Amino acid sequence: MSDQPEDERWREYRVTPRYLAGMGFSGDPAFTPVSHWPRHDPDDDNLCQLLHTSPDGRIRIGWFGDDYDPVKVTAAEDAVGPVRWTALFNQNFPPEITAGFTSALARDWEPDAEHFLARPSIYWDDNVAPLLDAGWERLETSEPGTVELRAPDGQAGAWIDTRSYGREDETVVLWAGPEGYLTRAEATFSSDTPSHLIAATATALNDPTPIVRERHMIHRDVEHLVRLEPVTARAQPRTGAPTPLDAKHAAVTAALHRAAHSEPGARRAQAARIRTTHPRPRPSAAPASSARVDASAARTATRPRR
Template sequence: MRTSDDPSLYEEILVSPMYLAGSGSSGDAGFAPVSHWPHHYLDDGPCQLVVTSPDRRIQIGWFGDDFELWKITAAQEAVAPPHWTATFNHVTPPEIVAGLTTALAQDYAASDPYENNGRFLTNPSTYWADAVRPLTDAGWKQDGGAELGTVEIIAPDGQAGVLINNRRSGWDDETFTLWAGPRGWGTRAEATFTARTPSHLIAATAAVMASSAPVLRERHMIHHEVEHLVTLTPVAQAVTVAPAAEPSVSRAPTPLDVRRTAVTQAVHRAARAPRTAADLRVMAAQSRSSSAAQYRPGSLAPAAAARPSANSSTPRRSR
């Protein structure tokens, strides 16, 4: 059993499948696609940071201390009620959030803000399969035991899935829930989407869940109840076993290279910016890089088409 001062707790590891990697105590990956959008720091409220599109029709809120860590909305106008809402809980890997924020950034760049249009406001497909096609294409299968009026599609390892509630009664009802991990406050990742969320945005989020690419974490970030369900590869080992590059050929950056570059850039940003809650996370990262044995606290604080069933009213079940 490891103790809190065990240096191996802070060993950098590659985690697969990604959807069981947890949040990593940082939302950087989820905010990266919209890093050029306006940032609004709200240190006195439960929502600590809001990143908005330039016209504020898209809002990405970070609730650093709440169960629902992310709340993302889109509206016809900046002061209008949300057309749709997506939420991601505190266990959801920010790389999954980035699937949605990347698609939103692309949609907004192609929109005309003066016309109040944009693909991020289009109506969803009438076929639920369009929203989850990346999962079914990756071999996820429909579970025959789902409740009446719902559809559930499960990953091959049985540790993730999507629940589709076809018995909605209103536009603000949650109709799609992506989940991963065993039941429990600290182990179950959940992402929910309300009824009017465009299908391609759900699909963009699902596509990240279907990816086989591992993600970088520190060992202590993996919940002990999930550790036996994932493959953990120390970054140092991954770098050691990788074939050496020829001197005359430029090599692709290793995960360790990417990590070091990200920390260096974050430290430089912190030096130029006010000391916000986000900056405290950067300072912690800087101190961690100086000594692997030093205690490092958590930081701030994210298949063919089938027709929906027409007759339903059972609420969504939680796995």
């Protein structure tokens, strides 16, 4: 990608499949469904750079911009109680897909209601019913006690742990892209995450609607796996003093360059957090219309129990 003309690097494209589009510049779309909730801006020294909470404080959606999992969502029975469940969306997971989760969460919340704390289904396929309905294949080579699904193109999948586990254990992972810190997108859900919220994320993951990205945002190890459709005419060469947007582009490009020439990042359970001197821009959480994401209807076939 480095040998592309400069104006081509900044050109916008519609990326298909959407789950290979990457993070983009910020997590704005993930926070749009809850932009009307109370917003908190922690001090610069705080790991959490932006926090939205439900009006009663039971749901927390944080932005950790330069962290391995920049979006972290937790829910509890009360504002000061222990966390019931956690959802993590890593630095390559498209925020437009994360919005499927936060949209369902925003619809769930009501004063004194606990739909967002519903017990997970005893049937593993309720978590990923939209993927099964779309023809994702169940692999026969899964480790005992687990279920694995694979997208028709082989570039995305789901992993489900059906064994006994503790409240903080990871039990569902939705992923896309080649393995690697710069290419693998992951959404991870702890054991008590309600099945309908995971299914809403799966619906957004499989949505055929493209996601818009600038050309340089598509990693070289992913570009041959996606279809790119130009959004606008070729941009004109920039002249004059750099604009704030130019500076933003330069900062992101420098961060990507450093990451590409460093040791590959380890997976979350094996490595320390990875940071850069140019933190990822925090979401503005400006109100915008978000796509409606509905979980699939209950499956009629007999389903295996955990």
